[in-house]
Amino acid sequence: MLRLPTPLSSRSGRPPRRSLVLTLAVAWLAGCSGADGALGGTTGPPVVPPPPADSLLTVGERLFDQETFGGNGRTCVTCHMRETGTVTLEAVAARHLAAPDEALFRHDALDGGVAGTARIEANATIRVELQLPPYVTLVDDPTRRTIVVHRGIPSTVNTPALDGVPLAAFMYDLRNNNLQEQARDAVHGHAQGTVEPTPAQLDAIAAFQVANDRFFSSAALHAYARGGPRPELPAGVTDAERRGRLFFLETTVPGTKQGMCGMCHGGAGLNEVTALGNRETGQPVGAKFSNALVAETNTNNDPYYIFRVDNGAGDVRLIRLPDPGIMLTERRSSRHLAYFVAPDAHPALTAGMFKTPSLWGVRNTPPYFHDNSAKTLRDVVDHYGNVLFKRFPFAGVFNTLTEQEREDLVAYLKLL
Numbered sequence: 001m002l003r004l005p006t007p008l009s010s011r012s013g014r015p016p017r018r019s020l021v022l023t024l025a026v027a028w029l030a031g032c033s034g035a036d037g038a039l040g041g042t043t044g045p046p047v048v049p050p051p052p053a054d055s056l057l058t059v060g061e062r063l064f065d066q067e068t069f070g071g072n073g074r075t076c077v078t079c080h081m082r083e084t085g086t087v088t089l090e091a092v093a094a095r096h097l098a099a100p101d102e103a104l105f106r107h108d109a110l111d112g113g114v115a116g117t118a119r120i121e122a123n124a125t126i127r128v129e130l131q132l133p134p135y136v137t138l139v140d141d142p143t144r145r146t147i148v149v150h151r152g153i154p155s156t157v158n159t160p161a162l163d164g165v166p167l168a169a170f171m172y173d174l175r176n177n178n179l180q181e182q183a184r185d186a187v188h189g190h191a192q193g194t195v196e197p198t199p200a201q202l203d204a205i206a207a208f209q210v211a212n213d214r215f216f217s218s219a220a221l222h223a224y225a226r227g228g229p230r231p232e233l234p235a236g237v238t239d240a241e242r243r244g245r246l247f248f249l250e251t252t253v254p255g256t257k258q259g260m261c262g263m264c265h266g267g268a269g270l271n272e273v274t275a276l277g278n279r280e281t282g283q284p285v286g287a288k289f290s291n292a293l294v295a296e297t298n299t300n301n302d303p304y305y306i307f308r309v310d311n312g313a314g315d316v317r318l319i320r321l322p323d324p325g326i327m328l329t330e331r332r333s334s335r336h337l338a339y340f341v342a343p344d345a346h347p348a349l350t351a352g353m354f355k356t357p358s359l360w361g362v363r364n365t366p367p368y369f370h371d372n373s374a375k376t377l378r379d380v381v382d383h384y385g386n387v388l389f390k391r392f393p394f395a396g397v398f399n400t401l402t403e404q405e406r407e408d409l410v411a412y413l414k415l416l
Contacts, residue, residue, distance in 0.1 A: 056203075056204050056208075057204075057207060057208050057211055057212065059201075059208075060205050060206075060209070060212075061212065063076070063197075063201055063205050063208075064077060064080075064205055065077045067201075068193070069187045069191060069195045069196075071191035071192040071194060072103060072107050072191060072192045073102075073103035074104070074106070074107075074190065074191040074192075075103075075191070076183070076186070076205070078103050078104055078191075079104065079190070080153070080155070080156040082214055083364070084155060084365050085155035085156035085158075085159070085214075085215065085365065086155040086156070086157075086365050087124055087153050088124065088366055088367070089123075089124045089367055089372075089375065091124075092104075092120055092121055092124050093121065096117060100117070105117050105120065107190070107192055108126040108127040108128065109126050109127075110127075113127050113148075119150065123150070123300055123372045123373070124152060124153070124367060124372050125150040125151055125152055125300075125371060126150070126151065126152075126153065126190075127148050127149075128148065128149050128150070128151050129146050129147070129148050129189070130146060130148075130149060130173075131145060131146055131328075132144075132145050132147065132328065133328055133329075133347075135309060135310050135312065135347050136307050136308070136309055136310075136324075136328065136347070137307070137310075138305060138308070139306040139307070140305075140306060147305055149302070149323040150302050150323075151172055151323070151370050151372075152367065152368075152370060152371065154171065154172060154355075154357070155357075155361075155365045156209060157214075157215055157216065157361050157364075157365070158216060158269065158358050158361060159358065160179055160206070160209035160210045160215055161209075161210040161215065161216070161222075161225035162225060162268060162269040162358060163271075163288065163358070164178070164179065167335050167336045167339050167340075169336045169355055170182050170355075171355065172325065172354045173326050173328060173329045173355070174288075174326055174334045174336050174337055175328075175333070175334065177333075177334065177335050178206070179202075179206035179209055179210070180199070180205075183197065183202050183205045183206065184197060217361030217364070218231070218361070221360060230268045231268065231360070233245060233248055233249075233416075234416070236411075236412060236415060238411065240407060240408045241411045241412050243405075244408035244409045244410075244411050244412025244413070245412050246258045246259075247259070247260050247261040247262065247405075247408075247412070248262045248265060248266075248270070248359075248412070250262045250266045250274040250275070250276055251276065252395060257394065257399060257405070259276050260399070261409070262274055262276060262277075263276050263277030263281065263394075264277050264281075264283075264290045264356055265356065267286070269288075269358040269360065270359040270360055270416070271288050271356040271357055271358045272285075272286050272287065272288055272356070273285055273287045273288075273356075280395070281392070284340045287336075288336065288355055289326055289336070289350075289353050289354060289355050290353060290354075290356050291325075291352045291353045291354075292369070292383070292384070293387050293391065294352075294369045294383070295321045295322060295323050295324070295354075295370075295371070296352055297373070297383070298321075298373075299371075299374075300371050300373050302322035302323065302371065304321065304322050305320070305321065305324070306318060306320045307319040307321070307327070307348075307351075309327070309348040309351070311346045311348075317348040319352075321351060322371075323371065324351050325350065325351070325352055325353050325354040325370065326350040326353040326354065326355075327348060327350045327352075327353070331343070331345075331347070337350075354369075354370045355370075360416050361416065362413055362416055363413060363416070367379075368380045369383075377410045377413050377414065378406065380413075381401065381409045381410055381413075382406065385400050385401030385405075385406060386400070389401065
């Protein structure tokens with residue numbers, strides 16, 4: 001919801017929606033755009049192919065739940081639990097009490113990557129080592145080419161099917177273009193695998209994630225992924241729920257706060273910039289990333305880096321953040337960014353931006369934000385009311401949220 005100094009792209013229209021269907025075609029699982037970011041496909045009624053063969057899904061389930069690839073003992077389900085698709089603080093506490101030496105509490109879960117579990121117990125975050133792109137150097141150590149950030153574990157509920165097409169949006173920094181890349185990178189860096197997964201195994205893991213019921217928070221969303229109708233926002237039963245719903249509409253009413261959240265949490269997954277968002281912020285319609293000023297606030301007090309960002313044309317900018325987010329993902333390497341970010345945009349423009357998460361099933365996946373700094377839904381709402389809405393105007397007005405509005409928003413988020 002950040003008002004950008006210049007539009008990210010001259011393309012203000014939403015990409016044409018493709019049916020989110022189950023298919024064995026690797027091209028579908030790999031995303032629907034070409035190397036130049038242009039969308040392919042045809043218009044008209046969706047044609048839903050048959051689902052993957054049961055044998056493929058059986059293999060995918062076994063790999064997801066049991067295969068360690070000769071690594072540190074972790075499987076996909078170690079960190080993407082059946083119940084939530086992630087690991088909540090409650091789950092961290094229960095699992096640490098039951099088995100403090102189990103696979104979850106190894107490698108990147110350890111404090112400093114060496115010993116101790118204070119950080120994961122406090123925030124449910126892991127250490128993520130990121131490569132610096134050619135246009136970024138560290139002011140304090142120009143020879144260093146990687147940084148370490150602390151991030152939560154993205155939920156696999158709804159994400160594999162709903163964010164896979166038409167332009168893949170995976171990981172908080174959009175660095176993976178498809179589920180195969182995501183699984184491969186997790187095996188290498190997160191599970192420390194010593195056995196390379198085969199393309200067929202990666203395809204099976206991907207197919208399983210877009211087909212199995214556990215990866216959807218509702219039957220309606222699963223049906224939508226198969227080409228069914230777009231799920232509608234629940235109407236709400238209580239007065240608080242009905243009032244909260246107004247914030248998530250994709251339209252506005254002059255003199256009200258209707259649509260303030262729907263600007264960036266629209267579309268089928270409740271994580272796309274809408275036409276209202278484009279009008280208010282300049283962000284392109286359909287983009288699944290934004291800046292909610294979470295990294296800038298740095299509630300978890302993570303260490304800061306000072307980045308020197310050079311666009312190669314003499315425009316050098318300094319960025320100070322604990323986690324620069326999408327800024328470290330090269331535009332050319334991400335189909336999503338290649339489509340929505342103009343080729344001549346300065347790479348520092350995306351500093352502090354992260355993928356916008358889906359709000360479907362959000363009540364089940366605390367803590368929130370890329371750094372898990374919001375421990376409850378009320379913390380999320382308070383961040384928007386105390387920080388973001390005060391910094392950037394909506395309909396020309398700098399806003400905050402009243403106590404009643406905050407309660408209404410929490411009540412509605414619990415419905416989704």
